[in-house]
Amino acid sequence: MLLDIKDAPEKAQRIFVQLIDIFEEQGINPTPLNYFIWYQYYKGDHPKFRQEMDNALQDPFGYNDRLGRRLYDEYFADDDSGNDFDRAFKRLINLVVKRMNAWSDKLEQHTQELDHYTNTLSTQDMDAETLKELTHSVLNTASSMKKSSEEFHREMMDSNDEILRLRQELIEARAETLTDELTEIGNRKAFNNAIRDLVDEMQESPEQLVLILTDIDHFKRFNDSFGHLVGDSVLRYYANLMKKTKGDTETLCRYGGEEFAILLSHTDIEQAEQRAETIRHDIENAKLKRKDSEKNLGQITASFGVAAYRGEAQETIEEWIKRADDALYKAKTLGRNQVVTERDLEGTPQD
Known part of the structure; x- marks a missing residue:
């Protein structure tokens, strides 16, 4: 388990409870990276980052996943400060980002190989043996792409399970803040x-x-x-x-x-x-x-x-x-x- 919301400081838990409603109201994807960016925004420990977020939220286009990724890379990717919960949260985000980058690199490599084979087929006259070898290479590349895609799918499913578990814990944390501990009804x-x-x-x-x-x-x-x-x-x-x-x-x-x-x-x-x-x-x-x-x-x-x-x-x-x-x-x-x-x-x- 990469992250447990119950390990979060009290202030962090209060922020995450608020974020559930904010994300639903503004249609923000409930990804770990977005949760982290908005958590840091409400936490208020980075004035320059907070000012940039304020400016973005006043823009007609508002907040989006691309902006969140840029802000994370700029302000937090290399920042080792924060408490144990913050660092655990970053480990989850970095794992997802690493998987996405690895898949992107593999996809780019496969695309370049297929482009090369396409150019070869369109510009060269070749005998049967050469065509056979080229066809074999194309099939190997396609097979490798399929394998990479399946691996990425499995990895992202694992990440998705982690995301869903985090969201469920946030929902439960919100319920706890609205429940009277003694009588177990609303407070x-x-x-x-x-x-x-x-x-x-x-x-x-x-x-x-x-x-x-x-x-x-x-x-x-x-x-x-x-x-x-x-x-x-x-x-x-x-x-x-x-x-x-x-x-x-x-x-x-x-x-x-x-x-x-x-x-x-x-x-x-x-x-x-x-x-x-x-x-x-x-x-x-x-x-x-x-x-x-x-x-x-x-x-x-x-x-x-x-x-x-x-x-x-x-x-x-x-x-x-x-x-x-x-x-x-x-x-x-x-x-x-x-x-x-x-x-x-x-x-x-x-x-």
């Missing part, structure tokens, strides 16, 4: 990405985009009584409970601490309210025990705030989230273990 960053995407998607019918905020009641007191490890188990259980019944149009994320967010698209507020009520009922009726002692943990309840988006002409995303949070806060003040929608906020003084 706050995933929520921020999802809510922006859904707002763009639902511009024609913003009222069909609804946010549910929920958190576990008296969770701090629960943590103090049973310990953080048991508290973590309860958070995982609650996340799994919601995940098991999650619909196709739902996005589930851990918003922070014991608070969770559910984004529902193509849904009205009544349906979202019913969804919240179902979750509330399920957690209220759960029978949880400590694994180490089978001791009953008692009843666990949760509160919910529900708000539909009004559209960018009427409010910002932050204002929408605040309305859901205000509804959740009111559910707490009314005694917890209940669902409050934005309609219940009318006439309620807000901080």
